[in-house]
Amino acid sequence: MARFENNLWLHRFAVVTALATLGLIGIGGLVTSHGVGMAVPDWPTTYGYNMFFFPISEWVGGVFYEHTHRLWASTVGLLVVALTRWLGGNTSRRPLAVVGIAEIAAGMCVLALWPHFKGMGFFLTGIGGVVLLAAMVPVKNQPANRALVNLGWLAFVLVQLQGLLGGLRVVLFKDQIGIVHGMIAQLFLLLLCLIAFATSQTWKRLEEWKDVRVSKAVRSGLSISLVLIFLQLVLGATMRHQHAGLAVPDFPLAYGKVWPPLDDVSLERINQQRVDSRDFKPITAFQIVLHLAHRIGASATVVAVALAVWRVRREMNPIPWLARMASLWLCVILCQAALGAATVWSNKAADITTVHVIAGAISLVLAGVLLAVTLRLHVLHESGVPLVQRSALGKLSMPSQPASAV
Amino acid sequence: MKMKQHMLIVAALVGAVQIATAGDITGKITFKGAPAPEQELPLDPGCGKLHSTKPKTRFYVLGAGGELADVFVYIKDGLTGKTFEVPAAGAELDQRGCEYLPYVSGLQVKQKLSVKNSDPVLHNLHVSPGAGSGNKESNKAQMTGSKAMDYTFDSPEVFLKFKCDVHPWMFAYVGVLEHPFYAVTGKDGTFAIKNVPAGKYTVEAVHRKTHPSGKGESKEATVGAAGAKVDFVIEKK
Numbered sequence: 001m002a003r004f005e006n007n008l009w010l011h012r013f014a015v016v017t018a019l020a021t022l023g024l025i026g027i028g029g030l031v032t033s034h035g036v037g038m039a040v041p042d043w044p045t046t047y048g049y050n051m052f053f054f055p056i057s058e059w060v061g062g063v064f065y066e067h068t069h070r071l072w073a074s075t076v077g078l079l080v081v082a083l084t085r086w087l088g089g090n091t092s093r094r095p096l097a098v099v100g101i102a103e104i105a106a107g108m109c110v111l112a113l114w115p116h117f118k119g120m121g122f123f124l125t126g127i128g129g130v131v132l133l134a135a136m137v138p139v140k141n142q143p144a145n146r147a148l149v150n151l152g153w154l155a156f157v158l159v160q161l162q163g164l165l166g167g168l169r170v171v172l173f174k175d176q177i178g179i180v181h182g183m184i185a186q187l188f189l190l191l192l193c194l195i196a197f198a199t200s201q202t203w204k205r206l207e208e209w210k211d212v213r214v215s216k217a218v219r220s221g222l223s224i225s226l227v228l229i230f231l232q233l234v235l236g237a238t239m240r241h242q243h244a245g246l247a248v249p250d251f252p253l254a255y256g257k258v259w260p261p262l263d264d265v266s267l268e269r270i271n272q273q274r275v276d277s278r279d280f281k282p283i284t285a286f287q288i289v290l291h292l293a294h295r296i297g298a299s300a301t302v303v304a305v306a307l308a309v310w311r312v313r314r315e316m317n318p319i320p321w322l323a324r325m326a327s328l329w330l331c332v333i334l335c336q337a338a339l340g341a342a343t344v345w346s347n348k349a350a351d352i353t354t355v356h357v358i359a360g361a362i363s364l365v366l367a368g369v370l371l372a373v374t375l376r377l378h379v380l381h382e383s384g385v386p387l388v389q390r391s392a393l394g395k396l397s398m399p400s401q402p403a404s405a406v
Numbered sequence: 407m408k409m410k411q412h413m414l415i416v417a418a419l420v421g422a423v424q425i426a427t428a429g430d431i432t433g434k435i436t437f438k439g440a441p442a443p444e445q446e447l448p449l450d451p452g453c454g455k456l457h458s459t460k461p462k463t464r465f466y467v468l469g470a471g472g473e474l475a476d477v478f479v480y481i482k483d484g485l486t487g488k489t490f491e492v493p494a495a496g497a498e499l500d501q502r503g504c505e506y507l508p509y510v511s512g513l514q515v516k517q518k519l520s521v522k523n524s525d526p527v528l529h530n531l532h533v534s535p536g537a538g539s540g541n542k543e544s545n546k547a548q549m550t551g552s553k554a555m556d557y558t559f560d561s562p563e564v565f566l567k568f569k570c571d572v573h574p575w576m577f578a579y580v581g582v583l584e585h586p587f588y589a590v591t592g593k594d595g596t597f598a599i600k601n602v603p604a605g606k607y608t609v610e611a612v613h614r615k616t617h618p619s620g621k622g623e624s625k626e627a628t629v630g631a632a633g634a635k636v637d638f639v640i641e642k643k
């Protein structure tokens with residue numbers, strides 16, 4: 001039986017899955033940047049076709065982005081189901097078979113009882129079939145460690161939830177679902193990157209650095225940055241899914257002022273001046289405030305990340321790659337701020353705006369990976385440090401051991 | 407020949423009776439101020455092929471003297487309690503060259519609106535009513551050469567938006583009312599609301615861009631045997 005450790009191919013597969021997910025976020029970003037989330041009115045069919053047989057000649061205009069997003073999403077779905085199977089090893093067969101059969105049964109029930117929701121019925125039956133197939137594929141390796149297997153199952157749940165939310169956003173006409181879909185996408189990418197990282201040799205070799213103490217300041221700095229980045233992503237997703245275009249068209253000022261007037265007359269004037277071929281909805285005071293909150297949040301995030309990176313580099317310099325990763329993270333955040341400004345200056349050009357979304361996702365991933373590494377090091381350090389050392393930290397005292405043990 | 411004369415007499419009589427009880431509300435809308443410049447439509451190759459020139463947005467369609475087209479003018483007040491028959495004839499909306507024609511139009515509640523696709527490309531017909539308007543949102547595929555799709559709406563709504571998400575620059579607005587007393591200004595800025603029963607009314611003129619909030623400008627009009635004349639000057643703030 002193959003041992004789980006040193007499973008290089010599993011790691012590579014996890015990396016591919018994470019990269020495919022990043023690509024999926026990019027295409028999903030293009031769908032929203034182009035405002036074509038509704039360009040395919042039906043789901044999971046495409047203009048009445050089975051989505052895998054929709055003729056290429058019809059991939060026109062907005063259909064191209066939305067349809068590609070759906071196909072790519074199906075691929076990611078397959079990859080994640082396979083990853084779950086692999087991570088769970090021989091133990092994942094039974095649960096996958098049960099889930100697969102349950103989904104097929106549920107899908108058929110929906111099709112039989114509620115023909116109105118036939119999209120959901122097809123979706124459930126289809127995905128259930130894939131899950132059942134995954135259960136049938138022979139996998140002989142032992143399961144990964146418990147935490148990793150559970151992360152795999154979480155990804156398994158999230159990828160299906162994402163598919164469902166993406167479909168419901170189309171058939172229920174709910175922009176709010178689009179916001180949630182965008183937010184979960186970011187967390188899902190982070191999850192897959194953590195899985196990819198946790199299956200790597202680097203992760204295993206963290207034990208070699210267990211002497212390095214991770215101060216509370218480093219851990220909290222990274223945590224605060226992670227939360228701020230996620231809040232920025234939430235604000236960003238909310239702005240994007242209101243389809244109101246740029247609520248503030250200039251940068252760094254807002255309508256030529258530090259804080260623009262938000263009374264009805266000013267808003268009317270602003271909306272009269274807005275012409276865009278996509279005829280966005282008139283903007284509201286709330287949208288302007290949301291936009292400005294995103295700018296203020298960006299400043300706070302840049303400061304928080306810069307501080308966190310400075311601490312990581314100063315305190316954790318024994319681990320060169322970690323310091324480098326932190327610097328890279330700061331670079332991405334600075335690029336992200338510049339891309340935010342470029343989004344405004346380019347009047348939300350779809351390509352720039354989408355790169356802004358992707359860079360946001362990468363910022364979140366780097367924050368999450370750095371935090372995971374430091375937390376892991378912290379745990380290793382705490383469990384590995386002799387008790388005398390701990391007494392100095394005020395936890396236990398065992399004076400019989402020499403302090404020079406470390 | 408004789409037959410024709412008879413018909414003319416009958417027509418004249420009917421006309422005379424009509425004039426005694428109803429008249430037209432006519433007028434002209436002028437715009438003052440500098441309009442925001444129009445933008446070129448970002449047509450994809452499939453739609454670009456259908457045009458010899460590059461079409462632009464149609465937000466401010468103005469005459470030389472500031473005459474404003476595409477203003478929806480309608481009776482807002484003065485008809486309460488009255489009901490009006492739904493016209494047997496339906497209205498039409500066409501998709502041609504990846505643009506909606508007409509861009510702004512009117513419709514009565516429950517009146518049929520046929521939307522056709524005259525293009526060699528597919529469109530999706532996305533009816534996007536305002537939140538709480540009482541009209542239903544829907545999104546349907548309309549392939550090349552497929553037959554017209556018919557819609558009716560249950561609630562008045564100025565403006566109800568139609569759009570295509572395949573071609574995000576495609577949109578049209580329909581003013582849905584409980585009565586037939588509306589008109590859309592032409593390129594000369596004029597409008598004529600026909601056969602309005604004699605009485606006192608509030609007439610509202612609303613344009614998508616000059617009144618982005620959807621609240622237009624109102625004027626009182628007393629319709630007598632000679633109808634009524636109401637002109638609007640819309641000034642940009």
Ligand SMILES: [Cu+2]
Pocket residue numbers: 504528529530570571572573576
């Ligand atoms: Cu179209």
